[in-house]
Amino acid sequence: MSRSIRCVLAVLVLLLASGVVSAGSAVAAAGSTELASGWALRPATGLADGGAAISLPGYATTGWNPVTLPSTVLAGLVANGVYQNVYFGQNLKNVPDLTTQDWWFRGEFTAPATAPGQVYWLRFKGLSYRAQIWLNGVQLDAAAVGTFVAHEYDATAAIRPGAANALAVRVTPPRHDCKDLSACTVDWNPEAPDMNAGIWNTTLLDTTGPVALRDPYVRTTLSGSAADLAVYVDAVNATGAPVTTTVSGTITKAGRPDLAFSQNVTLAAHERREIAFAPIRVDDPVLWWPYQFGSPELYRLTVSAGASDSKSIDFGIREVTDYRTTVNGTSFAGYKINGRPILLRGGGYVWDLMQRWDTRTNAAHVNYVKGMGLNTIRLEGTLGNEELYDLADRAGVLVMPGFVCCSAWEDDSAWTAEQERVARESLNSQLRSLRHHASAFLWTYGSDQPPTAAHLAAYKSVAAALRWQNPTLDNVATWSNADAGMKMDGPYVWEPPVLWWDESKSGGAFGSTGEEGTESPPPLETLERFLAPADVWPIGTAYNYHAGKPGSVFDTIAPYTTGLSKRYGTATSAADQSRKSEAQNYENARAFFEAWSARQHVRSFGSIFWMLNNAWPSVHWNLYDYYLKPGGGYFGAKKATEPVHIAYDYLTRAVHVVNSTLTTRSGLTATVSVHNLPDLARKYTASAPVTATANAGVQVLTVPAVTGLSRTYLIRLQLKDAAGATVSDNVYWYSTSPDTLGNKSNWYRTTPKTYADLTGLNTLPAANVAATAARTVSGGSETVTITLTNPAGLAFLVRPEVVADGREVVPVLYSDNYVTLWPGESTTITATYRTADLGGHQPALRVRGYNVPAATVPIP
CATH class of the missing domain: 3.20.20.80 (Glycosidases)
Structure with missing residues (x-):
């Protein structure tokens, strides 16, 4: 036992002599450090030393593979070039079965200096599948098991405050074919050769006083224009004697009044208990809404156990x-x-x-x-x-x-x-x-x-x-x-x-x-x-x-x-x-x-x-x-x-308008037109007034059987508002010999009986689309405004791409894409991406389409 730990224990003994420890008297600083760097990986096979030796500071790891956590075994080996380009072609087949042996992960870190009443916690949020865990020569767990089980240890007795510490984790991989309660990709892709063995989630060293807080939570019940918020948090007594503390909290949001609450708590020795607070009434709360329904507003909860520990989470008031x-x-x-x-x-x-x-x-x-x-x-x-x-x-x-x-x-x-x-x-x-x-x-x-x-x-x-x-x-x-x-x-x-x-x-x-x-x-x-x-x-x-x-x-x-x-x-x-x-x-x-x-x-x-x-x-x-x-x-x-959308039913030829927002749109007009290919001759058209009820779909038209159609034809649907502005524009390509489905069906397929003839698209003459682009840069992101103009003919499924060094910049968000432009039409599209994703190259705009030859223009 180190001298510093003996000092801490001596302080605790004096406090215990008075009956009950007060967490509020502790001066230890609560904190959390992710143990991500300073790790190395190697097979357990061929290594005679056990965890007691490997987990001592200074143990030599010559020949091990340096890794940064989180990491699976395969990820660590790939990062070190042991197996290269494993996603290319069939290279993954060249990786041997990595589940036939155990693997050592070893890391060193410096622990924060000690303070009166301080407790050190070691937390693994993801080990797969089995693990033996040593810290500074002391075994903390001989049989941690479960890929999705979080493992936590009071490491105070084994830690070396203010000095170098070493962790050694011996991992036993899950079995192939999803035979363990581990991560599993079923039939989606080849199995990972290591079955994702390793320390796949974050590893943390926390410091608290005698009482640690865990898993704060706010449960919402809506009642009319108000909400009742029930707050819960687990409190853990790390000492061998009763401890008293005040667990207090605040709920905050900018522009709203702070909400405070507290409760005096006495925990038995080594007790973990959920602390529940009386529901807190919030009048006219700012609700959390999902996308297209409203704003995803969040509040902040902070809970503390005196000076011993503090935790914060964001949460939404929603039901x-x-x-x-x-x-x-x-x-x-x-x-x-x-x-x-x-x-x-x-x-x-x-x-x-x-x-x-x-x-x-x-x-x-x-x-x-x-x-x-x-x-x-x-x-x-x-x-x-x-x-x-x-x-x-x-x-x-x-x-x-x-x-x-x-x-x-x-x-x-x-x-x-x-x-x-x-x-x-x-x-x-x-x-x-x-x-x-x-x-x-x-x-x-x-x-x-x-x-x-x-x-x-x-x-x-x-x-x-x-x-x-x-x-x-x-x-x-x-x-x-x-x-x-x-x-x-x-x-x-x-x-x-x-x-x-x-x-x-x-x-x-x-x-x-x-x-x-x-x-x-x-x-x-x-x-x-x-x-x-x-x-x-x-x-x-x-x-x-x-x-x-x-x-x-x-x-x-x-x-x-x-x-x-x-x-x-x-x-x-x-x-x-x-x-x-x-x-x-x-x-x-x-x-x-x-x-x-x-x-x-x-x-x-x-x-x-x-x-x-x-x-x-x-x-x-x-x-x-x-x-x-x-x-x-x-x-x-x-x-x-799209928020308000006009759609075609391939089965019944019905036309629907769908409003995915919580706001009704009235005064709309739906129009359908049917055109032959390749000349675009209009063979049918109809219109209907539309009120798009909020959060609903409505059938507005039905396209009749139209005679005189080319074997492949186009259906154009447009939805416009009272001012004539386009709300939704949609083009379908279909056939007088439609797709039909057979009666043969099982859990993964219904076999088609006949297939639509869409080859008329291949007769479209080449279209020459004019393109211009302008760029704005702000705060590390860039927005390119793209204008496409089609002077004549049909430009089908036009695909503008912002490229750098010949490859599309990703990730990227376009306002629209794969657009179809009729003769004389133009459209404006925006593309947004991070400047860093240009890789230091100058961006350019590449435009191509089903019948549009590829062309590239510079983006100034």
């Missing part, structure tokens, strides 16, 4: 409630935010295959969700990225977390006692990190299947104990649980747009869906980043290796390429394939979100597109690619979810 509606004989869940029904429109998020993340990437995901007009991110087992939750809070993006499917998480009928404990502790840890976030509106205990009755009851007991204030679902698939509230009946491969509108088919837009989506190959420039030229075209083994998990039904994109060839014509090159696939991605994503939006709150209540993004460079399931390049799917979704 989420659920309701049920029966559609087509099935009960579906819908949700209200602050009493207003909201149509969930989102995508399934997955982190990088090596579980790497950074602020730039996290912010891009959240900004892209808003950029597409979506409001929800689903996390199927992708838990623990707390920065993502913070960003979602501030952006007004809803987060739908829950456990993953098709793994040990759902194969729970034969769980061991350890697995039962790990499951409960995982839920406890994750709900504690999520519950104060305004964005986290729902928890799903299961995905494809519900847990067993016993485990579901245990889960619900945990949620009740933590005062989880939001709705929950037992699972999100009615095929396994008729009362699930959400369906998951596919599809998962490409389908023609008509499917989303057809309620008689699996995947039709009715009820609520936990996930469904299609293959979505990225643009050619992205393919060239992870495939050799010979693998980009023709499509072969390496290309399909970047589809779903090898050996799964998703290890090829054959349904997609068949649809593309049948509808747009057989591709003749990689560039031709990309041109056509971007059009197909656009029309499919647009139709998906339009179909769900048109029936909102009557027959449809929420949809999650599978997927939002990819874990690695992929040709399957995304709305934007791994490198953050937005393509056809991104802009199709963005078009469909």
Whole structure:
């Protein structure tokens, strides 16, 4: 025992002699330090020394791989060049199985100097899967287990205040094929060779006085024009004797009066107890609203235990409630935010295959969700990225977390006692990190299947104990649980747009869906980043290796390429394939979100597109690619979810107007016109007055069967206000031989019977679009204003891109893209990005389209 620790203990003994320690008398400074640097990684195989020796300061790590935490084993080895360019081609196959041995993580750090009453806490927010933990030669834990379990230790007796300290963590990886309660990507991509073993989340050294505070939380109940705020926080007595303190707090928001409260607390020796405060009434609160409904306003809660410890969180005053509606004989869940029904429109998020993340990437995901007009991110087992939750809070993006499917998480009928404990502790840890976030509106205990009755009851007991204030679902698939509230009946491969509108088919837009989506190959420039030229075209083994998990039904994109060839014509090159696939991605994503939006709150209540993004460079399931390049799917979704939108029903030829805001728009006029190709001859037109009721969809027109049409034709929909300004402008390309669906259907596909003939698009004459661009720079970001003018003919799916050194600058937010310009029309588009993402290069504007030759102009 060090001399400084003996001094601290002597002070505590004197205080204990008087009966009860007062936390308010402590002078220790509360603080938290992330232990990110000074770490090294190596295999445990071949190293004779154990944790007692490895965790001593000064232990030599010659030959180890230096790493920065958080890090998985594979991420650390890749960072050190042990395995290179693992996302290119089939290089991942060259990485051996890294789960066959244990791995050592070792780090050194300097601990803050001691003070009277000071306690040191070591906290691991993410270890996978098993770990043995030593600090300065002392074993803190011989059997930490659980990827999603947070582990915390009172390290006071082992710490060396004001001096060098050493941590050694021996990690045992999870088993392959999702056999442990770990992170799992199922069939989305190849498994990580290490199964994401390592210290994947933050590691913290905290200092407090005798009482530490944990997990502050504010639970909201709305009552008329007021809100009642119930505040909770756990208090932990780190000493071996009773301790008394005053736990006090304030709730603040700029421009609003501060709210203060306090409570005297006496804790027994080593007691951890939830401290609950009487509800605080807030009159006329500033509410937190999701995107397109209002402003995501946040308040600040700060709680303190005398001078011993202090914690702060941001929270939103909002209330989420659920309701049920029966559609087509099935009960579906819908949700209200602050009493207003909201149509969930989102995508399934997955982190990088090596579980790497950074602020730039996290912010891009959240900004892209808003950029597409979506409001929800689903996390199927992708838990623990707390920065993502913070960003979602501030952006007004809803987060739908829950456990993953098709793994040990759902194969729970034969769980061991350890697995039962790990499951409960995982839920406890994750709900504690999520519950104060305004964005986290729902928890799903299961995905494809519900847990067993016993485990579901245990889960619900945990949620009740933590005062989880939001709705929950037992699972999100009615095929396994008729009362699930959400369906998951596919599809998962490409389908023609008509499917989303057809309620008689699996995947039709009715009820609520936990996930469904299609293959979505990225643009050619992205393919060239992870495939050799010979693998980009023709499509072969390496290309399909970047589809779903090898050996799964998703290890090829054959349904997609068949649809593309049948509808747009057989591709003749990689560039031709990309041109056509971007059009197909656009029309499919647009139709998906339009179909769900048109029936909102009557027959449809929420949809999650599978997927939002990819874990690695992929040709399957995304709305934007791994490198953050937005393509056809991104802009199709963005078009469909504009605040007030006019849409076409591929099944019934109905025209709908959808208002996704909480403000009714009256005095609108909807117009439909049908045109032949390639001459654009108008064959039909009609108009109708429209009042777009807030937060609703309405059918306004029906396009009749039109004679004299070319085999491929265009439908143009326009919505204008009373002053003639365009509110929504939408162009569809379709055929007199439409897509039809066959009767063969299973959980991942309904097989098309016939395919629409869209080859008339290939007869469009080349269009020469004039483009100008101007740039403004402010505060590290840049906005480029782009003007496109089409003098004659039809300019179809025109794609302006801000590029630097020949590659599109990403992440980037466009006000619009893939626009179709009729003869004599022009449009203005803005693009916003960070100056740092230019990489020191001068930006330029590249413009191209389906029938528009590529041209590049400088951006001054």
